[in-house]
Amino acid sequence: KNQVEQSPQSLIILEGKNCTLQCNYTVSPFSNLRWYKQDTGRGPVSLTIMTFSENTKSNGRYTATLDADTKQSSLHITASQLSDSASYICVVSAGMDSNYQLIWGAGTKLIIKP
């Protein structure tokens, strides 16, 4: 069964600190992995996408990594800001072309404290 598991469920850190969120997946056939940021009361917004051949991708203070062998991805946030408080959702695409399925993780809720 295709599954995406994220850890931790929630995380509280102080402003300015770094943090790493984890995503483990059991999905076949793997197409790509995307991280979304969801602010409270808003819809998810895409942060970054990684395909099979990519190991690392950065978007400002966000850096995503992908290990296709161990089926793990991480999202590292550097020098956190209050605006980083949100849920971060990992979603894996299984399949190819128009025949694919998105498998969504339950998300990690991140709280940044001043």
Place this chain on the structure above:
Amino acid sequence: NAGVTQTPKFQVLKTGQSMTLQCAQDMNHEYMSWYRQDPGMGLRLIHYSVGAGITDQGEVPNGYNVSRSTTEDFPLRLLSAAPSQTSVYFCASSYSNLAGGLSPLHFGNGTRLTVT
């Protein structure tokens, strides 16, 4: 640039009532979809459309109907509301349904529905 617009933002229904959640996008996206988001769970696909006049069922379609008469609009109808349909509903669109999901989804800000 409005993106994806959902109305209403909040709705309370009684069991057995029907209603339509509205979704409109102004990006000329072919692909549109409806999700529900429940606490502790990943987003679940209800229905989707790959273009005007074409709709298909997702993971949890029971109790919901959709239609796609134009590229811009993709309303979701609850036929006879049940407490199990209490959830936050998101409409999303993307440029293309091809390429294994490489096109990012653009989400509206959701409708929070409570069924009593």
